[in-house]
Amino acid sequence: MDIDLAATWAEAEHADLAGRVAVVIDVLRATSTIITALRAGAERVIPVETVEAGLATAETLGRASVVLGGERGGLRIAGYDLGNSPLEYAPEVVRGKTIVLTTTNGTRALLCAQKADAIVIAALLNVGAVADWLLKRNQDVTIICAGTEGRLSLDDLHCGGMLISRLLEPGLVRHLSDGARAATEWFASDAGNAAYVLASCAHGQRLAGLGFADDLAYCAGIDAAAEVPVWDGSAFVRAATSPEASPE
């Protein structure tokens, strides 16, 4: 298993994803929200690029079956049901629904992942479950850290480094890219301090200023979830217990 890591979606645009599994990480907050929504009983999550595409998709699918979620500038969008705070995605709101989600950085990172053989969603919430899924699949992995507006974000780098540290344990990994090595060292230097990393990184400080301090504490909940969201060709759904066999 070869592990590559792109520290931003700007960098991921230059990554070669052919024959690999892409793992998309946007701890604050898109991938934490997708995991939480599926855990709360949502049927599927469809990421869309624009506010207008979200409204159109909800109309096509039937407005009553859809929860429209997302943010611009960190805040809920006019006409949308929910923002991008995972704490809003409670079972009574999302159970049985299709979530249509548009976010600034997470959506961009997901678009970068489209050329991979498979796409998996990770955050601190499900890092152990994703590691288990990847180890069973045993295919080369590219971790795409969303970052913030094209810039490196330590919440995502920390989660990427933590995921790599879990993958390294069983001895299947043969090669780490430069970015994967940098993330691993970052994580080792700060191991166990996820809550501090989320509170001190630029994006965390911005969210706290917008009143989302509770989101930071929630998103720092390592291994709180067993769900592994995978792309089924049109949406993210809960993975079956075992991954599909690698085409290799």
Place this chain on the structure above:
Amino acid sequence: MDIDLAATWAEAEHADLAGRVAVVIDVLRATSTIITALRAGAERVIPVETVEAGLATAETLGRASVVLGGERGGLRIAGYDLGNSPLEYAPEVVRGKTIVLTTTNGTRALLCAQKADAIVIAALLNVGAVADWLLKRNQDVTIICAGTEGRLSLDDLHCGGMLISRLLEPGLVRHLSDGARAATEWFASDAGNAAYVLASCAHGQRLAGLGFADDLAYCAGIDAAAEVPVWDGSAFVRAATSPEASPE
């Protein structure tokens, strides 16, 4: 002093450079070569984007006064005098000349820096001299690591982290960006091992495979040079002993 760091030119395209000093780092090998050429007595170094632009610039300036240097795929370009190995830029070849240089990653990083108030060239060779220059100027700094083909490269991240560690010592720094923190921790985790980082990073291994192992050892020569190449509006030239006063 606020320190920001972009880990790749792909990321640097999203950085706000207004009112800041940009420090461009491409240890393997463009910025090591620029420092070496000025140290060997070259008058100035003009970076150009394309092979054709280099040939045209040499023609305009007078072919005899110019040394045309650069690489594509790591190798010398047909019709050019030198490649991108700093070891080729000896005093007997470059003294009194204008160097016209085109490289794959370094040139791209230099173009990203154009919106800054000032542009300085750094590598392991001159990291101490650049730190002194920046501390005297005492303006906000954005370090642009060139990386390799849009991807993070540990040679540049290591040099960026080393530069930040030198800037932190005198107590002028008030803020580190997420990228600056990541580079600082990377450097702290591997401090003193520049030669190993250059030999083990993806770009170093590729250069060694092309026969440039001697370049890796040379480029790992921390503080071997006192030259600080600065942009004068049309070329990189040796900085005067003290930086110009900040416009702030």
